[in-house]
Amino acid sequence: MIQLLKIYSSLIEPLINIIIPSNCIFCNAAMENNKKIICEICYSELKKAPVVLEQKLRQEINNPNIDRIFIGYEYSEKLKMLMHVFKYERFTALASHFASAIATLIRYPEKIDLILPVPLHPRKHRERGYNQSELIGKSLACLLSIEYRNDLLERKKYTISQTTLNKNDRIQNVSDAFFCSESLHDKTILIIDDVITTGSTLKACAECVLKNKAKIVHLAAVTTPPF
Numbered sequence: 001m002i003q004l005l006k007i008y009s010s011l012i013e014p015l016i017n018i019i020i021p022s023n024c025i026f027c028n029a030a031m032e033n034n035k036k037i038i039c040e041i042c043y044s045e046l047k048k049a050p051v052v053l054e055q056k057l058r059q060e061i062n063n064p065n066i067d068r069i070f071i072g073y074e075y076s077e078k079l080k081m082l083m084h085v086f087k088y089e090r091f092t093a094l095a096s097h098f099a100s101a102i103a104t105l106i107r108y109p110e111k112i113d114l115i116l117p118v119p120l121h122p123r124k125h126r127e128r129g130y131n132q133s134e135l136i137g138k139s140l141a142c143l144l145s146i147e148y149r150n151d152l153l154e155r156k157k158y159t160i161s162q163t164t165l166n167k168n169d170r171i172q173n174v175s176d177a178f179f180c181s182e183s184l185h186d187k188t189i190l191i192i193d194d195v196i197t198t199g200s201t202l203k204a205c206a207e208c209v210l211k212n213k214a215k216i217v218h219l220a221a222v223t224t225p226p227f
């Protein structure tokens, strides 16, 4: 099996890339790698999130025990499309771009003990095949040399999609949804998700981690749509 994978990645995959070149979904520029969806130029044009956004999110999430909230990009139609294909259409190579954007915001990575992704319920994980927050979290941990664990925070409740719910229903939907399997005594934790919509999912995760004795909790996401 490993041998077959090696043959695929060394011989077949480069051939597929030549036969089926991909084009940037925004400017139509041809790209060598068919796993890409956006060219480097269009990617570099995405706007970084404004500083005021953290303040707004802090008010929205309203938990004084949450320290920093790191947001990579300002929300836009381009980013909305990228987040969609990243989450639902397996363009997972975007994870490293997203992680780089968040990494530039974190000035003291050495003070963070652990990065935890927002978990999916095992059933949803099976249905989707991957957890998009895990991919960003793993990439970010690698960039900043921080320990990464995807087995500490678990989602014990199968929640319906938050997208159709109002704020109160979202809070209710994720309340008691998470479980932390170990004590996080005295640790500084960064919890990462792909998008912050109302913040109720990340807030529920942060509360779970704080209940397990974490000292400081930071949150991070690629973007957040206007409230």
Ligand SMILES: [Zn+2]
Binding pocket: 024, 025, 026, 027, 028, 029, 038, 039, 040, 041, 042, 043
């Ligand atoms: Zn482009």
